Amino acid sequence: MTKRLGVMGGTFDPIHHGHLVAASEVASLFHLDEVVFVPTGQPWQKSDRVVSPAEDRYLMTVIATASNPQFSVSRIDIDRGGPTYTIDTLRDLRAEHGDADLFFITGADALSQIISWRNHKDLFDLAHFIGVTRPGHTLSDPGFPEGGVSLVEVPALAISSTGCRERVAKGEPVWYLVPDGVVQYISKRALYRETG
Numbered sequence: 001m002t003k004r005l006g007v008m009g010g011t012f013d014p015i016h017h018g019h020l021v022a023a024s025e026v027a028s029l030f031h032l033d034e035v036v037f038v039p040t041g042q043p044w045q046k047s048d049r050v051v052s053p054a055e056d057r058y059l060m061t062v063i064a065t066a067s068n069p070q071f072s073v074s075r076i077d078i079d080r081g082g083p084t085y086t087i088d089t090l091r092d093l094r095a096e097h098g099d100a101d102l103f104f105i106t107g108a109d110a111l112s113q114i115i116s117w118r119n120h121k122d123l124f125d126l127a128h129f130i131g132v133t134r135p136g137h138t139l140s141d142p143g144f145p146e147g148g149v150s151l152v153e154v155p156a157l158a159i160s161s162t163g164c165r166e167r168v169a170k171g172e173p174v175w176y177l178v179p180d181g182v183v184q185y186i187s188k189r190a191l192y193r194e195t196g
């Protein structure tokens with residue numbers, strides 16, 4: 001049977017329970033065999049802010065997903081170098097996973113920006129896109145190709161990486177917003193002590 005592979009792209013600075021719930025819910029709803037988390041190398045649309053080193057974001061993603069046998073992490077966007085474009089992510093994953101069906105998972109905020117992504121018209125030939133609800137953002141289809149996108153409701157977690165970074169900078173706890181191991185990694189590496 002054709003493998004059904006979910007793809008959860010993100011900057012994950014840090015990864016939080018909003019990302020994990022979205023991936024878990026979509027895996028269940030769409031009967032995915034696996035969800036691969038793909039931390040960005042250089043998120044070019046976040047070039048106006050300081051982004052933590054890719055290795056820190058990668059390791060936090062590994063720590064956060066390690067306990068789930070359905071979850072894995074890919075270095076492809078980090079190892080490719082240069083600005084990260086989803087068109088490259090999907091082409092590389094397609095080459096790696098043969099004839100697997102790809103399902104790209106994205107929150108309502110990111111989905112509304114897809115029109116600004118590189119080669120956005122070609123993305124829908126490579127993967128089925130799944131837009132998930134996110135508190136504070138409207139989930140809508142602004143005219144994607146017929147059958148290219150599914151919109152689904154996931155448990156609402158009003159958590160953002162920006163909010164987590166700001167809490168750490170202010171000395172406030174991020175316990176239960178991010179997995180325990182990620183709290184400990186942030187502390188060990190002294191991440192987010194100053195807002196960027």
Ligand SMILES: Nc1ncnc2c1ncn2[C@@H]1O[C@H](COP(=O)(O)OP(=O)(O)OP(=O)(O)O)[C@@H](O)[C@H]1O
Nearest residue numbers: 009010011012018106107110134157159160161162
């Ligand atoms: N709480 C959430 N619920 C649903 N989807 C989310 C949530 N947080 C992030 N996402 C989605 O996960 C993907 C990766 O998000 P990203 O790593 O940029 O996190 P973020 O919290 O939006 O970060 P930042 O606050 O730094 O912009 C995006 O598609 C985003 O829409």
Ligand SMILES: O=C(O)c1ccc[n+]([C@@H]2O[C@H](COP(=O)([O-])O)[C@@H](O)[C@H]2O)c1
Nearest residue numbers: 009010011043045084085086087117118
């Ligand atoms: O392809 C693009 O041009 C593009 C522009 C912005 C974001 N993306 C992808 O969208 C996903 C979420 O990105 P971000 O910046 O919200 O963490 C991640 O996989 C990014 O590589 C992709």
